[in-house]
Each structure stands twice: as structure tokens, then as C-alpha cells.
Amino acid sequence: MIPRLLEEPLRKRWNSGKALVVMGPRQVGKTTLLRKLCAEHGQYLLLNADEADVRFQLENANVARLRQIIGPNQVVFLDEAQRVKNIGLTLKLITDQLPDVRLLVSGSSSFDLANEINEPLTGRKFEFRLYPISWQELVGSVGFLEARRQLETRLLYGFYPDVVTSVGDERAVLQQLSSSYLYKDLLTFGGIRRPELLDKLLVALALQLGSEVSYNELARTLQIDRATVENYIGLLEKAFIVFRLQPFSRNLRSEISSSRKVYFYDNGLRNAILADFKSLGLRADVGALWENFLVSERQKVLHYNQIWSRSYFWRTHQQQEIDYLEEQDGMLRAWEFKWNPNAKTRFPKTFVETYKPIQADVIHRDNFESFVGVL
Structure with a gap:
């Protein structure tokens, strides 16, 4: 894997208590990069929103359901988050109600993701872009x-x-x-x-x-x-x-x-x-x-x-x-x-x-x- 310049800015914000959101084109290495960072901290939960059952569980989820989904995991990586309906409110619940969880989010487009997370996650996220190799x-x-x-x-x-x-x-x-x-x-x-x-x-x-x-x-x-x-x-x-x-x-x-x-x-x-x-x-x-x-x-x-x-x-x-x-x-x-x-x-x-x-x-x-x- 070619080392990515975005690694250090993400590490710097790791303990910020805010969601780390990485957007960018498909196939530029977002999943690879975020999984690498998650693995550095031991066990983590990967939720791939390309999978229909993951989307179903996360859409309009309440705190109780989120606690069941996340379980004892302290690090959660939600991949392709733009595919989940009302994802902004779900992410807000995690950041507000589960403050011990480190939340990482990726998205391959800014269509729904940017619109849905900007207002619910105001003051609750750091947003980054990953480009093709520089x-x-x-x-x-x-x-x-x-x-x-x-x-x-x-x-x-x-x-x-x-x-x-x-x-x-x-x-x-x-x-x-x-x-x-x-x-x-x-x-x-x-x-x-x-x-x-x-x-x-x-x-x-x-x-x-x-x-x-x-x-x-x-x-x-x-x-x-x-x-x-x-x-x-x-x-x-x-x-x-x-x-x-x-x-x-x-x-x-x-x-x-x-x-x-x-x-x-x-x-x-x-x-x-x-x-x-x-x-x-x-x-x-x-x-x-x-x-x-x-x-x-x-x-x-x-x-x-x-x-x-x-x-x-x-x-x-x-x-x-x-x-x-x-x-x-x-x-x-x-x-x-x-x-x-x-x-x-x-x-x-x-x-x-x-x-x-x-x-x-x-x-x-x-x-x-x-x-x-x-x-």
C-alpha cells in the first residue's frame, strides 16, 4: 500500500471525540486507508452500507438499536455511508449518545452524504477528502x-x-x-x-x-x-x-x-x-x-x-x-x-x-x- 498523506491528519483528530468523515472518488483507497487506521487500535466494527441488511438496520435507528449493533466495539467504521437513508441523524445519535465510540465514515459521493450530515453533525465532525494518489x-x-x-x-x-x-x-x-x-x-x-x-x-x-x-x-x-x-x-x-x-x-x-x-x-x-x-x-x-x-x-x-x-x-x-x-x-x-x-x-x-x-x-x-x- 502506498502511504497516504491523509493518514497523519486523521491520526491527529483520532481522539477529538468527533466523527471523522472521508469523502472522495470511488476506488481511490478510502476503505483501505480507514481500515488500516482502525486496525492500529485493535478490534473494530466494519459496517459496509453496500450490504442491504446493514442499510436496513441503520436507517432511522434509535439509540437502543445502535447499542445492539455496535456492542462492545470502541471503534466503528461505516463504509459507503451515502447509501443509508437519514444517515446524518444516525451518526448524530452515535456521536451524542455513545461518546466513547470512535466513529469513522466514508462516502464515494457528496450527493446525499454531504446534504444529510452537514446540519445534524454541525460541530460533531471533521471532514476530509481523499484523492487519487498524489x-x-x-x-x-x-x-x-x-x-x-x-x-x-x-x-x-x-x-x-x-x-x-x-x-x-x-x-x-x-x-x-x-x-x-x-x-x-x-x-x-x-x-x-x-x-x-x-x-x-x-x-x-x-x-x-x-x-x-x-x-x-x-x-x-x-x-x-x-x-x-x-x-x-x-x-x-x-x-x-x-x-x-x-x-x-x-x-x-x-x-x-x-x-x-x-x-x-x-x-x-x-x-x-x-x-x-x-x-x-x-x-x-x-x-x-x-x-x-x-x-x-x-x-x-x-x-x-x-x-x-x-x-x-x-x-x-x-x-x-x-x-x-x-x-x-x-x-x-x-x-x-x-x-x-x-x-x-x-x-x-x-x-x-x-x-x-x-x-x-x-x-x-x-x-x-x-x-x-x-x-
Whole structure:
């Protein structure tokens, strides 16, 4: 098992008396990680909500029933909690009425789970996300040089744990992941009635990787209304398949303020959607793959290190642009992404003079490690 950066934050909160909730995409190792932490404390009770009898016992459970279910166990791990109806109230009863129980909860989507637990568990939980393997975790597992050798492979096949450990069989694993797990939560919780439309939307988003996305253009292409496009993209976000960056706009009339960029949490999943795993030397989208890799890795860095900042891109109607910005404590940092270390890049004078960023760097394949958390 590749050691995960989330282990220490979870250990730090172990004796907090609050529920530890870990959400994230399917098949990224949530169950493996939480079972490892539970096993470190001896006996524990695993409740897998994928099993119908577990769901039945936990739905609308009262304290007496929960005491029967939990018995003498001091550690309880509820896996795939989003599948249990009214799970928020059940978890609240455990945290309030059984204070000696250490409660760990996992969920593969934020559809019902986030909505149901936020209010009942206000002040009673610490919430975390687990992503596919990060570059920092890969370096920690295989070493700096071996990770460097894998850079092209990771840009093509991504970081799902089964993909990283299935050398030579990456395509088959990704095909299984994308076909069996991609839509499971969407179809169950999202009210998706036309899976074929979701397929077309994902292909369109994959083809526009690194570019601004127009909801109106997508609606025309897919022959649906704009509201449906926005709804489906929102559902894809809740399933941890894609995420959006907003445009940064403060002072200039020429700034674009209404478009979005959509990134995939994993390069491999994006390429699987397009069924395109050509080597980098044969691709026209190397820049987009590089940008998606860096932006998605940066989200892992921010979350695992508990860095509270907002992420943006910047562009004007005159085609001036900056790939990625972070705003923290009122200060801006700016980065441009170039796969080629020799590519010439200048930050727009308009942006620099208006916003005075405290950092403005170009990230390329020879210097990207610190940006993705490897010092």
C-alpha cells in the first residue's frame, strides 16, 4: 500500500471525540486507508452500507438499536455511508449518545452524504477528502528518480491506486473504472435519466480540457438547455469526476467574468473517456494534459496541507491570460504552465500592474516538484 498523506491528519483528530468523515472518488483507497487506521487500535466494527441488511438496520435507528449493533466495539467504521437513508441523524445519535465510540465514515459521493450530515453533525465532525494518489505520495513510495521516470505514464494513465500498481495493464483497469464505477453514484443519487447524454457531455468536456467552457455552446452542441448542462456538470463535481475553476475578476472591465474552466480529478480517467492513450510525442493535447495534471495535483496539495486559498484563472477579452491563480489572505500568486522548459512566457503587464502578485512563476517539466508539494 502506498502511504497516504491523509493518514497523519486523521491520526491527529483520532481522539477529538468527533466523527471523522472521508469523502472522495470511488476506488481511490478510502476503505483501505480507514481500515488500516482502525486496525492500529485493535478490534473494530466494519459496517459496509453496500450490504442491504446493514442499510436496513441503520436507517432511522434509535439509540437502543445502535447499542445492539455496535456492542462492545470502541471503534466503528461505516463504509459507503451515502447509501443509508437519514444517515446524518444516525451518526448524530452515535456521536451524542455513545461518546466513547470512535466513529469513522466514508462516502464515494457528496450527493446525499454531504446534504444529510452537514446540519445534524454541525460541530460533531471533521471532514476530509481523499484523492487519487498524489505526486508527493508517489515520490514517497518509489523515490524521486523513479517517479520522474513515470511522469509521461502518469500524464497518460493517471493516479488511481489500481492503475499505479497495475504496470502494463493500465488501460484495462481504467476501462473497468470508467465503465463500472463512473456513473454508479450519478445514476443512483443524481437522477440521471439519460446516461448517453452524460457520455456526450463528458466527451465534450474532455475535448475542451484547459480551455474555457461555454455552457451555451455545450447546450447547442448537445441539443439540450443550458440549465441541464449546468445541472449535469454540478452532478459530475459531486461525484468527484470533474471540478471547476472560476475566472478571477476584480477591477478591469476587459476581464472575463462569466466563463469557467473544467478539469478532471484524474488524467487517466479523462483519457479513458476519449479512449486515447497515445504517447505524448504523438499528441496535440500535451499542454492540456500538463495543465490538468498540475491543477489537479495542486488541489491535493492545498487540501492535504490545510492551506485555505481560492483558485482561479484569469483572462481578458483581448486574449491576455494566466493559467492559474491562488488568493490567500488578500495576496495573489500567479503561475503559467508550459510543458516545454524553453517556451518563452511573459506575464501580462496589465495584470501585474493592477494586482501586484507576490509571486509569478512559470511551471514546466523541469521545475514542477515544489508546485505539487515535493520540496
